[in-house]
Amino acid sequence: MENRKTILILTTGGTIAGKGVPGDITGYTPGAVTAGDLLGGLTVPSGVSLETVEVCSKNSDDIDCGDWHKLLTELRSGMERSDIAGMVVLHGTDTMEETAFLLSLTLEVKKPVVITGSMRPSTAISADGPLNIKNAMTLALCEKAARCGVLVTMDGGVYTAHGVTKRASYGSDAFEDEFYTPGRIFDDEVYLDFPDAGEPVFKDLDLSFPLPGVPVVYFTAGSDPKLLSLAAGISGGLVIAGAGAGEYSEGFGKVIEELSIPVVISSRTGRSYITEKMLLSERTVPAGALSPVKAAILLRLAIHAGYDAQGIRELFESGHGTAFNH
Ligand code: ASP
Numbered sequence: 001m002e003n004r005k006t007i008l009i010l011t012t013g014g015t016i017a018g019k020g021v022p023g024d025i026t027g028y029t030p031g032a033v034t035a036g037d038l039l040g041g042l043t044v045p046s047g048v049s050l051e052t053v054e055v056c057s058k059n060s061d062d063i064d065c066g067d068w069h070k071l072l073t074e075l076r077s078g079m080e081r082s083d084i085a086g087m088v089v090l091h092g093t094d095t096m097e098e099t100a101f102l103l104s105l106t107l108e109v110k111k112p113v114v115i116t117g118s119m120r121p122s123t124a125i126s127a128d129g130p131l132n133i134k135n136a137m138t139l140a141l142c143e144k145a146a147r148c149g150v151l152v153t154m155d156g157g158v159y160t161a162h163g164v165t166k167r168a169s170y171g172s173d174a175f176e177d178e179f180y181t182p183g184r185i186f187d188d189e190v191y192l193d194f195p196d197a198g199e200p201v202f203k204d205l206d207l208s209f210p211l212p213g214v215p216v217v218y219f220t221a222g223s224d225p226k227l228l229s230l231a232a233g234i235s236g237g238l239v240i241a242g243a244g245a246g247e248y249s250e251g252f253g254k255v256i257e258e259l260s261i262p263v264v265i266s267s268r269t270g271r272s273y274i275t276e277k278m279l280l281s282e283r284t285v286p287a288g289a290l291s292p293v294k295a296a297i298l299l300r301l302a303i304h305a306g307y308d309a310q311g312i313r314e315l316f317e318s319g320h321g322t323a324f325n326h
Helices: 035-040 063-082 096-106 129-140 141-149 225-233 248-256 294-303 309-319
Strands: 007-015 046-057 084-090 113-116 151-154 159-161 164-166 175-177 181-186 190-191 216-218 237-243 261-267 285-286
Touching: 007 035, 007 063, 035 046, 063 096, 063 113, 063 261, 084 096, 084 141, 096 113, 096 151, 096 164, 096 294, 113 129, 129 151, 129 181, 159 175, 159 181, 159 237, 175 285, 216 225, 225 237, 237 248, 237 294, 248 294, 261 309, 285 309, 294 309
Parallel strands: 007 046, 007 084, 084 113, 113 151, 216 237, 237 261, 261 285
Antiparallel strands: 151 159, 164 175, 181 190
16 A cells, blocks of 8 residues: 655745735735645655644734744644655745744654745736745655754745745845855755754743744944843843944943843844854854854843843853754
């Protein structure tokens, strides 16, 4: 008897499920098309079945801790099912990098997990969703991909959860990897040259309670330091997207010294490595190579997991909680 494999497809909404005026690329409603309609027209590899679960149906800018909890629960249970070969998450592209990084820190990946989305809605001319879903399924069936941890595929490229970033507002090639040469999918062939992901630091973390808020405060010349006090008043920690090598004004510096919550320093430049030596204050923690967005995810998880100030410092210094640092 044929040994059928199942790909579990978890849908969350986004542009990939977007619906608008037929042909138009802008002015659509994200998350308006069902999984059945999205997957209906696709050719599924022989011997493979699809099982779909709707986690939520929204613009990814509205993804919240409850959605992350549901998604993680589905993925953790899929990991234990012997009939499932791999899992695909359909997600809006705006915050795909947050979800990918959060999952990479909390999910023990024993079979491929691939996140994809699209830059154009399903009703647009040259909609990019079908190719991205097809590639995600190809990657989900590639057993070896599991060793690289949670992956993202967009427009034929494959990106690590640690390095993936959305760099452009438009165009199917909007994604990049901040650390590695992207992998590639050519029809049914997969090429990846990423190091092993290893064990996620928070693999047993319970996400059923909301994560603490950690805003990113973007420093600009002349920005009012009161911003920091206001943000700190409603947050468990702060990430500063500093200028250059994570710098900020004297006014910012004074407020930082008065804060009692963890403060992580990253850079707004988009290409940086913040180390202990560059810090303007000893009470801050360097983000290393993490982008402000990813530093905020790591800090939220660390506070949620009960790390103290020293623990947070060590977590960031020891390779950002991922195995992608050497
Ligand atoms: N705003 C959309 C979202 O992130 C954009 C997209 O999916 O491309 O849900």
